[in-house]
Amino acid sequence: MAAHTMTQDQAAARAEQIVRDTAAALTPKPRLESAPVFGNGPSPCLANVPNAGKMVSVAYGYWLRDIPESANAAIGQQVKAYWQKQGYRIDTAKGLGNGQPDISGTTMDDFLISLTWSSNGALSMGATSPCVYPHGTAP
Numbered sequence: 001m002a003a004h005t006m007t008q009d010q011a012a013a014r015a016e017q018i019v020r021d022t023a024a025a026l027t028p029k030p031r032l033e034s035a036p037v038f039g040n041g042p043s044p045c046l047a048n049v050p051n052a053g054k055m056v057s058v059a060y061g062y063w064l065r066d067i068p069e070s071a072n073a074a075i076g077q078q079v080k081a082y083w084q085k086q087g088y089r090i091d092t093a094k095g096l097g098n099g100q101p102d103i104s105g106t107t108m109d110d111f112l113i114s115l116t117w118s119s120n121g122a123l124s125m126g127a128t129s130p131c132v133y134p135h136g137t138a139p
Contacts, residue, residue: 007136011129018127030064045131061126069121076101
């Protein structure tokens with residue numbers, strides 16, 4: 001994984017954009033509620049790359065509220081189809097048939113994406129940036 005030249009702020013904006021654009025394509029439309037379990041914002045780069053200690057990755061996750069549990073399977077199918085249409089690589093897509101979707105993949109610009117079912121029936125969606133230098137260039 002090469003060091004990306006986007007800044008931390010650009011990575012944050014892109015992570016949010018991925019989730020918001022995906023949510024906008026869904027029916028019924030979810031209300032996005034910040035999910036702190038994703039550790040929203042920057043965190044240390046954990047990848048095995050040169051200068052990892054000087055880099056960060058940025059994650060944003062949201063609960064998809066106002067989605068009835070009975071719509072989880074349909075939402076999972078819609079998310080998978082939307083991501084495929086965007087050219088994103090789908091790495092796993094489980095639980096679509098039983099309303100417990102668990103989908104993960106990678107965007108063309110190396111953001112990790114996921115839709116996850118939780119045991120209370122709620123869905124969450126997140127995006128995590130690749131490792132970037134906070135100001136966009138190597139120190």
